[in-house]
Amino acid sequence: MPEGSPVAHPEPPTAVEVHQPQPISLHPPAVPVAALQTHAVPTVASIVLPDGRAITGYAINPAHPEPVAVKPAVSRTAVNVALGGVGFLAVCGGLLLLTSFIAALTALIAQLIILAAVIFGGWIAVQIFSGRGHQGGTTVNIRKAVIKRNHFHG
Template identity: 65%
Template sequence: MTRPDPPTTIEVHHPQPLTMHPPAAAPLVPVQPGPPPAVQSIVLPDGQVVTGYTLTPAPAPAPIETRPAVSRTAVNIALGGVGFAAVCGGLVLLTSFIVALTAFVTQLIILAAVIFGGWIAVQLFGATSHRDSGTTVNIRKAVIKRNHFHG
């Protein structure tokens, strides 16, 4: 792309003020008091008189129902999206907290199962051969008289 050559001459235009002649004052037409005449005359500023019938004013048009540029549904959907985006950070933190809490409770349950299982194993497979904790009595020569034990 090539650059155009710079202009060789510069033209300067000076604005010329417009001279305006004030309009001539219209002659006043006397109006008689009373009901308006059936035919009405109007004097224009240049002195001409226009005569015509009176016009009844046109009824005002019915107001046009204006609709907003954007529908309310679209605005509500957009605001819902903005609110959801604002909450997403908190939802991520809440989800992370729930996952961590679930892992912690799971580890507590496993720890309790290991400890309780170990206690049961010690009870079943303990080093002692006696299962009851009562006193052991070796009876060699016992005499029983009248349902009474003499040892």
Template identity: 70%
Template sequence: MLRPDHDPAAVEVHHPQPIAHPPAAPLEPVQPGPAVVQSIVLPDGRVITGYPLTPESTPVPVQPRPAVSRTAVNIALGGIGFGAVCGGLALLTTVIATLTAFITQLITLAAVIFGGWIAVQIFGATGHRDAGTTVNIRKAVIKRNHFHS
């Protein structure tokens, strides 16, 4: 808040400026070696001395790590295999149930056909009861384990 004895035109407003940080260079492992100092002579005669930007020795390459661990791959493959087995077991139980129903229908059909054939044999297809064969049974006598007719 401004006091009444201050002139508003004399007030300076300062806006903060963000500090721009340069992007960080990626770190690469470098073999330590003897430091080589280079000197450069500029056209105006000044000499600049410093370390080179590119090292003369080649850095040791870092072994790349796989993006996914082998354990994670094995777990994923095990899950896929388990899913495939479960599907096969579900299909197997379905096949067994279907075969059981089919065999039951075949047994029922055979019983109906065989029962109908026996009914036809007993009751006859013509309906005549006199056309059968007559068998005379005589009185048999068994004496001392011998059959006498």
């Protein structure tokens, strides 16, 4: 408010008394009645102001906010990504072992082919350069021949 306005400030209440009225029963119940649920019937409160006036009304309970769902410390997406990474590493290790096995198998096959070539080549060389003669074949002796008028004279 702007300064100098003629608004009087009331005195704050000094003593407030709160009374809880008791319900008056006109007729005593002949049949015992079950106790009332306290949460079903709101409480009635009376307040006596310093000037003597009494105000009676229902007590207003403060509104409680809805509880917030508790989130886990780690999100499910992060857990799934981490598990996927672990699985990928396991697969990569298996693939590394598989490629090492294939490389070793390829080297073994190459060495067997080279060994076969050396053995077969050695056997051919022995056959060519051996000093033994032919056994049971046809021997052809070539000598100088004279060819006259399409006839062979030997």
